Amino acid sequence: MKKNLSVPTKVAICLGAFSLCTDAARADFINDSHATIDARNMYMNRDFHNSGSLGPMRDWGQGFTLRLNSGFTEGVVGFGVDAIAQMGIRLDAGQRGSTTNLLVLDSDGKAENEWSEAGATAKMRFGKSQLSVGSLQPSLPVVMYNDTRLLATRYTGAMFTSKDIDNLNLTFGQLSKVNLRDSTDNKNMAYAYNGLSAGDFDFAGGSYNFTKDLAVSYYYGRLEEAYSQNFLGLTHAVEVSPGVKILTDLRYFHSDDEGRAVGGVIDNDFLNGMVTLDAKGHGISAGWQKLSGDGNFPFLAGADPYSVNLVTHNTFAKQNTKAWQLRYTYNFSAMGVPGLTFMTRYVQGRSIEVGNVSDGHEWERDMDIAYVIQSGPLKDLSLRWRNVSFRSGNGLTTDLDENRVILGYQIALW
Structure with missing residues (x-):
């Protein structure tokens, strides 16, 4: 593994970027800035059931993420800079070649004792529009960065967002590199199912709010040499009585091959959605999906598929997967215990082709x-505490039970 700069050095570099503004504009640049440290301690225990070669995997680590966000310089066009520094520490590790993706592994499959990385983003504001260039973590239907381990995925590229038109949010940009959640290296963009290097990822789209309770969205994404994708979405909320709401979330994708599908061609339609009854702390949800056509549902390496059936372990995104979900949540603040929440769900997929x-x-x-x-x-x-049981049939994949224990705390520096 390549030698990394020490975390204090990286933090000093990030802080030094704040001195780039002119003296006349420094007030807003500094006064509107803020900095936080996110600390996350995570233990994962993954127990396989039908694999003779994979034993129990138990990994434990501590992650720190420092975020520095400046304000903007004064004037019609404002300039600023953001920075992020991340560090992971191994507290305990199981066998070599662990598949938990919690810790960074060296070339021999052994977990590193510690690892660190940093990135910076230059930004420019004009009205209610902003251009960001550098380290990005987009959360869009066609590219949702992953943040389910110690450290989160980061991309390198450029992104433009605009809210200058009332009720309309526009976004477009291009990503050229990815830093995975269990890696310290910037890698070429890739298709999640085969990891083959691809070209840049281009994306564009937006959402429009007809009312505060009804919104529609459209996005387009294209990973050069891999796939292209169109997305349509609709969200709606209606209050049927005081304290009782019905929430609807519908999502549709059409994806086409650009030359690097696994085992053939990508040409599929993916319809999924969920309806939720939210009543006085209780949430009862029913979800459904139909993936039809050729190939798996495509998404970027380092990202999550935008699906209601993206759950703790599985994605239910293999070719031709039809699936349904039942979900129940409860917020104990309704019983006078604020801060305590509970969720359980069951997802079943069938008709899968692999x-x-x-x-x-x-x-x-x-x-x-x-x-x-x-x-x-x-x-x-x-x-x-997250508990998972996953089972498959017809030799699809490996059965497992899994437990995750996560401690999290955010410190506001200023």
């Missing part, structure tokens, strides 16, 4: 209990 399997099936059951301390010296400290 290799020689033409009617595969798989299911996942998740349970999530979280508590955020509301007062005292440990205020805002969060504790979360």
Whole structure:
């Protein structure tokens, strides 16, 4: 693994960027700035059931993410800079070649003792529009960065956002490199299912709010030499009685091949959606999807697929997957216990096509209990326990049970 600069050196470089503004504009640049440290301690225990070569995998680590965000210089066009520095520390590790993706592994498959990285973003503001160039973490239907381990995925590129037209949010840009959640290197963009290097990723689109409760969106994404994708979405909320709402979330993708599909061609349609009844702390949801056509549902390496059936372990995005979900949540603040929440869900997929399997099936059951301390010296400290059971049929993949324990805390520096 390549030698990294020490974290203090990287932080000093990031802080030094704030001196780039002129003296006349420094007030807004500094006074509107803020800095935070996100601390995340995470333990993962993954137990495989039908694999003779994969034993239990138990990894434990501590992650720190420092974010520095400046304001903008004064004037019609304002300039600023953001910076991010990340560090991970191995607290314990299981066998070599672990597949938890929690820790960074060296060339021999052994977990590193510590690793660090940093990135910076130059930004320019004009009216309600902003251009950002450098380290990015977009959260869009065609590219959603992953933040489910110690450190989050980062991309390198340029992104333009605009809110100058009332009720309309526009976004477009290009990504050229990816830094994965368990890596310190910037890599070429790639298709998630085969990891083959591809060209740049271009994206564009936006969302429009007809009312505060009804919004539609369209986005386009194209990974050069891999795939192209169109997305349509609709979200709606209606209050049927005091304290009772029905929430609807519908999503549709059409994806085409650009030369690097796995096992053939990408030409598929992916319709998925969820309806939720939200009533006085209770949430009852029903979700459904139909993936039809050729190939798996494509998405970027380092990103998550934008699907209601993206759950703790599985994506339910293999070729021809039809799936349904039942989900229940409860917020204990309705019982006078603020900060305590509970979630459980069950997803079942069928008709899956992988290799020689033409009617595969798989299911996942998740349970999530979280508590955020509301007062005292440990205020805002969060504790979360995630439990997963995943099973597959027809030799699709490996069955497992998994537990994750996560402690999180954010420190505002200024």
